Amino acid sequence: MSSSVLFDAPGPKTVARHRIYTVVSVVVLVAMVAYAIWALYDAGQLEYELWEPFVTPDYIEYILVDGLLQTLKMAFFSIIFAVVFGLVFGVAKLSDHGWVRWPAWLVVEFFRAVPVLLLMVFTFFLLAIGNGPLTSFWCVVIALTLYNGSVLAEVFRAGINAVPRGQAEAAYAIGMRKSQVMTSVLLPQAVKIMLPAIISQMVVALKDTSLGYYILAPGLTAVAKPIYLEFGNQVPTAIVITGIYVAVNLVLTWIATIVQKRLVGEKKVLDVPMVGPAPSGNATAL
Amino acid sequence: MDAVFSNFDEYLKAFGLTIGLFVVSGIASLVLGTILAVLRVGPVSILNKAASLYVTLFRNTPLLMIFVFIFIAMPVLGYNFKVVENIEIAGYNVSAFFFRACLALTLYTSAFVCEAMRSGVNAVPLGQAEAGRAIGLTFSQSMTLVILPQATRAVIPPMTSVMIALAKNTSVAAAFGLAEATATMRGFTNDNADERIGIFLFFAIGYIVVVEVISLSSYLVERKVRVAR
Numbered sequence: 001m002s003s004s005v006l007f008d009a010p011g012p013k014t015v016a017r018h019r020i021y022t023v024v025s026v027v028v029l030v031a032m033v034a035y036a037i038w039a040l041y042d043a044g045q046l047e048y049e050l051w052e053p054f055v056t057p058d059y060i061e062y063i064l065v066d067g068l069l070q071t072l073k074m075a076f077f078s079i080i081f082a083v084v085f086g087l088v089f090g091v092a093k094l095s096d097h098g099w100v101r102w103p104a105w106l107v108v109e110f111f112r113a114v115p116v117l118l119l120m121v122f123t124f125f126l127l128a129i130g131n132g133p134l135t136s137f138w139c140v141v142i143a144l145t146l147y148n149g150s151v152l153a154e155v156f157r158a159g160i161n162a163v164p165r166g167q168a169e170a171a172y173a174i175g176m177r178k179s180q181v182m183t184s185v186l187l188p189q190a191v192k193i194m195l196p197a198i199i200s201q202m203v204v205a206l207k208d209t210s211l212g213y214y215i216l217a218p219g220l221t222a223v224a225k226p227i228y229l230e231f232g233n234q235v236p237t238a239i240v241i242t243g244i245y246v247a248v249n250l251v252l253t254w255i256a257t258i259v260q261k262r263l264v265g266e267k268k269v270l271d272v273p274m275v276g277p278a279p280s281g282n283a284t285a286l
Numbered sequence: 287m288d289a290v291f292s293n294f295d296e297y298l299k300a301f302g303l304t305i306g307l308f309v310v311s312g313i314a315s316l317v318l319g320t321i322l323a324v325l326r327v328g329p330v331s332i333l334n335k336a337a338s339l340y341v342t343l344f345r346n347t348p349l350l351m352i353f354v355f356i357f358i359a360m361p362v363l364g365y366n367f368k369v370v371e372n373i374e375i376a377g378y379n380v381s382a383f384f385f386r387a388c389l390a391l392t393l394y395t396s397a398f399v400c401e402a403m404r405s406g407v408n409a410v411p412l413g414q415a416e417a418g419r420a421i422g423l424t425f426s427q428s429m430t431l432v433i434l435p436q437a438t439r440a441v442i443p444p445m446t447s448v449m450i451a452l453a454k455n456t457s458v459a460a461a462f463g464l465a466e467a468t469a470t471m472r473g474f475t476n477d478n479a480d481e482r483i484g485i486f487l488f489f490a491i492g493y494i495v496v497v498e499v500i501s502l503s504s505y506l507v508e509r510k511v512r513v514a515r
Contacts, residue, residue, distance in 0.1 A: 224354070
């Protein structure tokens with residue numbers, strides 16, 4: 001019971017007081033939900049006609065094929081490319097050669113600090129607009145690859161550094177070359193540590209595909225507009241599309257938890273600082 | 287380059303709006319996130335569940351969909367937040383667009399702030415609180431003297447990440463008619479397509495400066511509160 005840092009195990013008086021708090025907060029929460037439903041009802045948003053497209057097979061197919069499938073494809077391609085990008089730059093950041101390390105550092109820091117949407121707009125104007133060679137689908141993929149790849153580069157670097165020192169030292173001691181140490185000793189062990197972080201990055205990538213809305217890319221956010229323009233059902237559409245995103249993300253998070261349990265066990269989740277090589281000494285160790 | 291230099295005041299105005307969005311929604315989401323974190327770690331289990339539901343829901347929703355809710359769905363329900371346009375602060379009228387963008391950013395970011403706060407509290411070893419109680423400190427004493435000082439230190443790095451993400455997320459407001467940096471960059475590029483690379487780099491540098499200022503100030507704060515152990 002006393003698993004919390006904040007409180008001692010409650011005595012009988014406190015338990016009684018907490019019971020009152022519970023009743024009050026249940027009443028408040030129920031009132032909030034009831035008000036939200038009443039507001040929807042009052043505005044006529046619970047009418048069957050407004051929800052009809054979401055039980056009509058043609059529209060379900062439209063949402064799933066033109067929306068969800070495109071979104072998943074964008075997320076899939078960008079995460080695959082991002083893993084490659086992250087692997088290359090993550091290893092390059094650990095290089096012994098300054099002329100490899102510093103450019104890699106610059107690229108990674110640049111793409112981590114720039115908003116994804118700015119990157120998307122730029123790739124859109126550079127490669128897609130007019131009669132550019134690519135569609136906006138691929139502009140989203142490129143922008144997400146650059147951003148998520150840079151984040152993953154940092155994940156890879158942290159993962160490789162998380163492999164115990166003795167492993168690399170032992171490998172050097174038996175006469176392995178630098179590339180051998182990396183590919184046959186460090187990376188196989190690091191991948192195990194990094195897999196959950198990579199999967200949670202997939203959640204980020206999936207959420208960010210929605211930004212393609214601004215550069216007219218396909219996807220779930222793009223199918224929403226024609227539906228609510230035709231039926232005038234802005235609120236139901238937003239609820240349904242958000243629901244799909246949340247459901248897919250929860251599935252991904254669930255997979256990440258399983259992988260974490262299977263491969264890493266109870267050890268701490270890999271901690272990756274957002275910017276820079278964590279200037280603070282003991283802060284990340286806390 | 288001419289495109290940026292000849293419209294430099296617009297460039298500054300755009301980043302002014304970006305920073306305005308960041309500061310207002312940053313403070314608001316710190317407040318809301320702290321309230322959520324208190325509910326999340328507090329003793330009432332139903333409030334724990336409600337706060338954790340909020341966090342799960344908003345963390346897994348794309349920010350763009352929250353903007354869609356606020357900008358497209360809410361007006362249908364009669365909430366267009368036009369009332370804020372009557373409020374005047376230091377001679378400026380608050381625009382409903384600005385208010386709505388801040389609302390969306392706050393709802394989204396507060397979920398992450400709550401998680402950062404919670405991880406900070408969880409980083410304090412259980413023995414610290416037990417030792418505090420053992421020597422007879424009251425609840426408020428053990429909070430202010432033992433737990434919160436340690437939790438604050440642990441909270442700074444994840445909170446910095448959240449704030450940096452918020453600064454970058456203000457760009458989503460571009461898709462909903464706010465002339466902040468990303469929208470202005472798009473406008474500039476539209477008018478001067480041959481200078482698009484230079485324009486992009488200029489705006490990217492603007493964002494990098496904002497991000498670096500945030501991480502530098504967090505570094506300074508962290509150095510200030512650090513203790514030897």
